[in-house]
Amino acid sequence: MIKTVKGCKDIYGEDIEYFRKAEKVMRDTARAFGFREIIPPVIEYSELFQRSVGKDTDIVEKEMYTFTDKGGRSITLRPEMTASVARAYVEHHFETLPSPVKLFYIGPCFRYERPQKGRYREFYQFGVEVLGDESPLLDAEVISLAYRISEKSGIKGLKVRLNSIGCKKCRPHYKEVLREALKPHYEELCDDCKRRFYTNPLRILDCKREKKELKESLPKITDYLCEECKSHFEKVQNYLKLMDIPFELDNSLVRGLDYYTKTVFEVVSEDLGAQNALLGGGRYDYLIEELGGRHTPGLGFAIGMERFVEVLKAQSKIIEKETSIYIAYQDSTLKAALDIASNLRDKGFTVLVDSKGGSFGKQLSRSGKRNSDFTVIVGEDELKKGTVQLKDMRKKEQKEVKVEKIIEELMSNES
Numbered sequence: 250m251i252k253t254v255k256g257c258k259d260i261y262g263e264d265i266e267y268f269r270k271a272e273k274v275m276r277d278t279a280r281a282f283g284f285r286e287i288i289p290p291v292i293e294y295s296e297l298f299q300r301s302v303g304k305d306t307d308i309v310e311k312e313m314y315t316f317t318d319k320g321g322r323s324i325t326l327r328p329e330m331t332a333s334v335a336r337a338y339v340e341h342h343f344e345t346l347p348s349p350v351k352l353f354y355i356g357p358c359f360r361y362e363r364p365q366k367g368r369y370r371e372f373y374q375f376g377v378e379v380l381g382d383e384s385p386l387l388d389a390e391v392i393s394l395a396y397r398i399s400e401k402s403g404i405k406g407l408k409v410r411l412n413s414i415g416c417k418k419c420r421p422h423y424k425e426v427l428r429e430a431l432k433p434h435y436e437e438l439c440d441d442c443k444r445r446f447y448t449n450p451l452r453i454l455d456c457k458r459e460k461k462e463l464k465e466s467l468p469k470i471t472d473y474l475c476e477e478c479k480s481h482f483e484k485v486q487n488y489l490k491l492m493d494i495p496f497e498l499d500n501s502l503v504r505g506l507d508y509y510t511k512t513v514f515e516v517v518s519e520d521l522g523a524q525n526a527l528l529g530g531g532r533y534d535y536l537i538e539e540l541g542g543r544h545t546p547g548l549g550f551a552i553g554m555e556r557f558v559e560v561l562k563a564q565s566k567i568i569e570k571e572t573s574i575y576i577a578y579q580d581s582t583l584k585a586a587l588d589i590a591s592n593l594r595d596k597g598f599t600v601l602v603d604s605k606g607g608s609f610g611k612q613l614s615r616s617g618k619r620n621s622d623f624t625v626i627v628g629e630d631e632l633k634k635g636t637v638q639l640k641d642m643r644k645k646e647q648k649e650v651k652v653e654k655i656i657e658e659l660m661s662n663e664s
């Protein structure tokens with residue numbers, strides 16, 4: 250038997266209902282905030298991710314699905330989508346559009362990670378990007394969009410974790426300060442952090458293997474921000490207060506990717522424990538430059554759909570079931586049965602027409618196995634009178650209804 254590729258999964262049954270519901274909330278809310286959709290290709294030139302995500306990241310170092318195509322080009326299955334959106338911005342001259350440009354996306358991404366619970370090698374991301382504007386009001390707006398999406402989806406105990414990781418002017422100095430403070434503890438660090446000590450010591454702050462006491466004793470980046478970053482960060486916080494978005498400052502929040510600047514944030518559900526973020530994002534004012542465009546500030550966030558759906562399932566039972574109807578008939582009433590099915594489908598009902606035939610008893614039993622809400626029994630004798638039998642499968646009640654009154658009758662039974 251051929252199975253799914255290791256680390257991949259089929260999404261079906263109850264999961265797909267939650268997935269599509271979450272997706273709808275995300276799309277609708279993003280559109281309400283003025284975002285428009287973009288669908289980039291699944292494959293990109295490998296160089297895009299080396300330059301954007303950064304060479305010294307786990308993603309680029311270990312986790313990319315990279316191959317050489319038949320033309321000898323190095324191609325990568327995208328490990329995330331921000332780089333693709335930034336590439337599209339430069340390639341299609343979005344800088345000529347009214348600024349800021351607000352885009353959202355949803356689609357599969359690929360990372361060759363060790364499969365574990367809730368982590369897949371193919372996973373779906375929804376995300377938004379705002380490009381071409383450095384106003385801190387947009388930071389607050391993007392955070393509020395992330396918060397509202399989680400709230401509208403029905404996730405409880407929401408909180409925003411917020412930090413600033415500075416800019417090209419102030420971060421290098423902080424990195425030096427951090428290295429100095431870490432030097433006496435170098436031998437205690439995990440192997441990855443020993444390397445990060447030289448390459449990117451900020452990432453030691455969010456390493457789960459380092460001791461909490463050590464991390465808390467380290468100098469805080471917010472004490473080393475330049476005037477511009479400091480004022481930007483204060484404004485973001487003030488705007489969040491105006492928008493009634495609850496947040497708390499967290500100095501250990503640095504995000505894994507190299508391209509972030511200034512604001513970084515996560516939305517967490519308290520029910521999940523502190524380590525577990527629902528989504529994360531931040532500002533990336535140099536990314537477009539890295540890709541060869543002119544200086545273009547940007548920011549955004551991404552949601553891992555699998556994790557989001559998992560949390561949604563654990564916390565809410567709010568999938569509205571459509572009224573489902575089963576149609577039973579006799580050979581002589583097939584035409585009428587099909588017409589009834591067609592009318593009901595036009596009205597938005599989920600309709601199954603029996604395909605195996607036989608006695609009404611057998612057809613009703615199949616309707617029961619399908620958990621139908623109602624069965625419409627189209628019998629020859631009733632049809633002559635212009636009626637059908639309508640059976641409420643839950644209440645086990647049956648009554649004779651005029652064909653043209655079926656919908657009216659179903660509507661009165663809903664709610």
Ligand SMILES: [Zn+2]
Pocket residue numbers: 415416417418419420474475476477478479
């Ligand atoms: Zn700065």
Ligand SMILES: [Zn+2]
Pocket residue numbers: 438439440441442453456457458459
């Ligand atoms: Zn570590």
